[in-house]
Amino acid sequence: MTVESKDDHRDELDELLLAKTLGPLSDSQRIRLEELVGEDTEARRRYLAYARVEAQLRWRYSKVGVELMPSPPEPRPPRPAARRLRWVVAAAACVAVLVLAWMWLPKGPGAARIPLPPEIAETPEVGPADVKAPEIPPAVPDTESPAPGTPKREGDDKESLVTAPARGGKDAAQDALATPDRLQRLNREAEWDDLAEGIAAGQTEAVDKIPIDKLPADADPNVVWDHYFARFAPTERAVRDAVRQLMLQEQFAHVIGLIHTSLRDHQAQPWMYEVLTLAMEADGRTPEEIERAVMSAADFADNPADMMHLGAYMARLGLNVRAMQMFRQVAQAEPLWVEPYMHGLKVARNTGDVDGIRWATIGILSQAWTNDHADVWELGLFVANDTLSRLRADQKTEAEAKEFEAALDEAVERDCVVRVSWTGDADIDLLVEEPPGTVCSVQTPRTSGGGVMLGDGFSRDTADTRGYEEVYVCPKGFDGTYRVLVRRVWGNVTAGKVNVEVIKHYRGRKAERFARSVPLKKDEAWLVFDLEGGRRREALEEHQLANAANVQMAVSRQVLSQQLAAAEDPAASAPFGRPGAVGYQPVVITLPEGANLAATAVVSADRRYVRITTVPLFSGIAEVNTFSSATDASSGDEDSGSVGTGGRGFSQIFQNQGTQGNVNPDGDGGNP
Amino acid sequence: MDPESAASYVQHLTGCQNQLYAYIYSLLGNAEIALDVLQETNVVLWSKAAEYDPARPFVAWALGVAFHQVRAARTRLGRDRLVFHNLNTLETLTDDWLADTPSNLEIALDDCLNQLSPKNQQIVERYYKQSESLSSIGKALNRTANAVGVMLHRIRKKLAQCIEAALGPLGGNPSEI
Numbered sequence: 001m002t003v004e005s006k007d008d009h010r011d012e013l014d015e016l017l018l019a020k021t022l023g024p025l026s027d028s029q030r031i032r033l034e035e036l037v038g039e040d041t042e043a044r045r046r047y048l049a050y051a052r053v054e055a056q057l058r059w060r061y062s063k064v065g066v067e068l069m070p071s072p073p074e075p076r077p078p079r080p081a082a083r084r085l086r087w088v089v090a091a092a093a094c095v096a097v098l099v100l101a102w103m104w105l106p107k108g109p110g111a112a113r114i115p116l117p118p119e120i121a122e123t124p125e126v127g128p129a130d131v132k133a134p135e136i137p138p139a140v141p142d143t144e145s146p147a148p149g150t151p152k153r154e155g156d157d158k159e160s161l162v163t164a165p166a167r168g169g170k171d172a173a174q175d176a177l178a179t180p181d182r183l184q185r186l187n188r189e190a191e192w193d194d195l196a197e198g199i200a201a202g203q204t205e206a207v208d209k210i211p212i213d214k215l216p217a218d219a220d221p222n223v224v225w226d227h228y229f230a231r232f233a234p235t236e237r238a239v240r241d242a243v244r245q246l247m248l249q250e251q252f253a254h255v256i257g258l259i260h261t262s263l264r265d266h267q268a269q270p271w272m273y274e275v276l277t278l279a280m281e282a283d284g285r286t287p288e289e290i291e292r293a294v295m296s297a298a299d300f301a302d303n304p305a306d307m308m309h310l311g312a313y314m315a316r317l318g319l320n321v322r323a324m325q326m327f328r329q330v331a332q333a334e335p336l337w338v339e340p341y342m343h344g345l346k347v348a349r350n351t352g353d354v355d356g357i358r359w360a361t362i363g364i365l366s367q368a369w370t371n372d373h374a375d376v377w378e379l380g381l382f383v384a385n386d387t388l389s390r391l392r393a394d395q396k397t398e399a400e401a402k403e404f405e406a407a408l409d410e411a412v413e414r415d416c417v418v419r420v421s422w423t424g425d426a427d428i429d430l431l432v433e434e435p436p437g438t439v440c441s442v443q444t445p446r447t448s449g450g451g452v453m454l455g456d457g458f459s460r461d462t463a464d465t466r467g468y469e470e471v472y473v474c475p476k477g478f479d480g481t482y483r484v485l486v487r488r489v490w491g492n493v494t495a496g497k498v499n500v501e502v503i504k505h506y507r508g509r510k511a512e513r514f515a516r517s518v519p520l521k522k523d524e525a526w527l528v529f530d531l532e533g534g535r536r537r538e539a540l541e542e543h544q545l546a547n548a549a550n551v552q553m554a555v556s557r558q559v560l561s562q563q564l565a566a567a568e569d570p571a572a573s574a575p576f577g578r579p580g581a582v583g584y585q586p587v588v589i590t591l592p593e594g595a596n597l598a599a600t601a602v603v604s605a606d607r608r609y610v611r612i613t614t615v616p617l618f619s620g621i622a623e624v625n626t627f628s629s630a631t632d633a634s635s636g637d638e639d640s641g642s643v644g645t646g647g648r649g650f651s652q653i654f655q656n657q658g659t660q661g662n663v664n665p666d667g668d669g670g671n672p
Numbered sequence: 673m674d675p676e677s678a679a680s681y682v683q684h685l686t687g688c689q690n691q692l693y694a695y696i697y698s699l700l701g702n703a704e705i706a707l708d709v710l711q712e713t714n715v716v717l718w719s720k721a722a723e724y725d726p727a728r729p730f731v732a733w734a735l736g737v738a739f740h741q742v743r744a745a746r747t748r749l750g751r752d753r754l755v756f757h758n759l760n761t762l763e764t765l766t767d768d769w770l771a772d773t774p775s776n777l778e779i780a781l782d783d784c785l786n787q788l789s790p791k792n793q794q795i796v797e798r799y800y801k802q803s804e805s806l807s808s809i810g811k812a813l814n815r816t817a818n819a820v821g822v823m824l825h826r827i828r829k830k831l832a833q834c835i836e837a838a839l840g841p842l843g844g845n846p847s848e849i
Contacts, residue, residue, distance in 0.1 A: 055694035
């Protein structure tokens, strides 16, 4: 009965395993297989033997090994710690494949040998202990590559991996499985990578030269370069040299791989995009592939400068739509940059992209440009006019023309313009303090407050009857008070007066202009004007900081007004049960102590004299008192419940109220 | 971990990949899932490198880790994608594996493959190396897909017998498979 049962089980298992070969098992079959394997030792043994063969066959025929290789085209995040683990697994898999490959080799002295290139075939055999990825020298001069037939030197043994000694005779079928190409590829990749030792030890070596001559030319370039960058950190120059050499050798696939890996490794260099495309063109890639490659490179452009390079290159490549997208992004990130608009305008004009032209011209015209960039403004104006007239000419686009015109009108409007002009042989500087506290001057021609100083005007050797001027323009400014300082640097102006002209909402419907002839008393003149209806709403980073200070000042002012109000009428809030309660906003400032000397130097117009102005400052801090501002405002007890100073000043409180809520820094319990 | 230990660890890890794969495959019965679980096992093995005691046999330790990964996969994937779902079955199979983990399987397999007839070798190569389907091989050999499946099944049985004869049985006496 037992024998019959075993036989039955054997047949049943056989049937189930066959069924599994032919297709997926049904639920009942699966359950039965589990029962058999779980309960019958013999069935389990047979199942395991069968499954082991199945698994070994799958492994042996390298599908598994190949799939375990890392897939290079995916973008790589920066190299350190966490990522290393994945590499190790991949490395382990590569080495596993290598070990397997070694084991397939013909064994024994009589075994058939795989035909090898002469320089490899002549190397002496090494033992199994040598089967590991040997370390590649970080930089190998070209002259060190052994010519075929030259005597071997120490250290060349790594080339002999393919000829590892064999164990047991094998026939030709094995040779067919372990193809020489594959073994050589694996061998050279392992040599290139230095996987096991380098990565496990967590080393990354900086190298000045990439040993191109050691490059496994028949390997997948992406894999090769990924492995190389995981192990080494070549300098920019090394990458450049390597690319140059590879281009000369026409190894375009490696050029592409190297550049891609560099970009992924955050080593972008401006020329890379161009070389990448050239190499792809030379390699016969389709335009779609090239576009995709360049676009994927964009993922690694992590700063506006790189994006700008890439955008400019895309434009040259004819990827106009993409280029425009790139420029718009850059313009958004860096609103004060000229380049995105300049390049964008060029691309849009070439492609007749009206929307692009509109964006670029409005971008250009809505900003003020310094004298150095006057041509940008003129070009923007010219193109805008041209586009406008073309839009107007066509009835279909008339509405579009009107819209564009309105946008242009708004773009060319300037919230405020300050022009200082003078005659005479002199240099006058104009400084404007904007509401956020930023100061626009020749030294700081662009401020985060939006102001632009167009240029430094002064009299030159040639007489100019029109006089000279300095102009401050704020295309989109904040509402508030603008303080204008006119300062004489050198020389004398005619009649000691300068003309100051302020235009608010210049070119706008609410344009407002006033001009003054201001005498320069003590070489300086002040002028203050308020701007209302400023169009500046968004904030730049710098301005946010300035704005924070501004808010602080506003709060301080509010506190001060409360204090003043309470001082004026302490009984005013009494009916509400709050005897003049106020809040306090501590303001931290730095007080200089000791002797300070500030010096400024001015060179005369004829360059013969230097006028030095020195400002000595001696300051000392006489007395320091601290106090607690958090007092019980609701107690109603006038004696004990002090509610701050009530605007009477700190010294007065100390003198009059003694210990009430006040602490003396001397540590005497608040009794000054 | 010092570089020397790390190198030795990597050597161990890479050396037992095929055994690990075979073990995982035998427990899960699905080649693709087994591959995934092998990857996960490798990751865990690497992260636990510091915990490994060099005095212990590496393969047994690695199989222990792999077992936990198989259990996790079993929970994750559910019943319908795996052959075995009962934890006891998995444990029993693992015990049998741990009882005998031959390291020279590849050599034995090499020998056994060479003993196959050229036609059978061709089927093996087409199915595993070139990933051809049973029906595709059948067309080439002028057979039905099922006939090829049966042939493949017999080839595996033959190979299993041959390997057992060479290495000894897995946890028992050699007998007919």
